[in-house]
Amino acid sequence: FYSRRISDIRGGAKVMGKHGPWTFALLGADAEEMNGRPEATFGVARVQRDIGRSALGMTWADRRVDGIGDGSASLDATLFFSPTLGFTGQLVRSYGPEETGVWAFFLRPSYDSPTGHFHVRYTHLGESFADNANGIGFIQDDNRREVDSALEKTFWVSSGFLERLRYGSNYNWYW
Secondary structure, three states, rough: OOHHOOEEEEEEEEEEEEEOOOEEEEEEEEEEOOOEHHHHHHHHHHHHHEEOOOEEEEEEEEEEEOOOEEEEEEEEEEEEEOOOOEEEEEEEEEEEOOOOEEEEEEEEEEEEEOEEEEEEEEEOOOOOOHHHHHOOOOOOOOOOOEEEEEEEEEEEEEOEEEEEEEEEEEEEEEO
């Protein structure tokens, strides 16, 4: 969801809250025609369930122009299997005028400790994903596959003027 897609707001409402392990947010807005953007109605909903340090969530974002909608619906997870091992992921389906190439997802397992970090992430953006999702989102490029990884390590040295050594690298391949 990219809120700047909502241009000249005629009216709207936002509700956010948290009850126990549940977090929710709702937004609705009615926008007038402005700078070539048509009159539209926007809706966004998010619900998240905390499970210990982990969380599962769902998001829906929609723009309606003349009763026809475009936007996206997604599921996401931030999971911690131990104090150092985690996983983040998201699965998104865009909808609108395009019917093929409308899926996007990423998967990112990671290791984090006080002295080290490692992750590898795979991202897939379908060839028509942005055509649908950009009614209410901001996707600069689609039809993209990407592998990203990072490795960081800190070595503590307790002698003389040197306190620590830190190594960090980040690699990114896309096609």
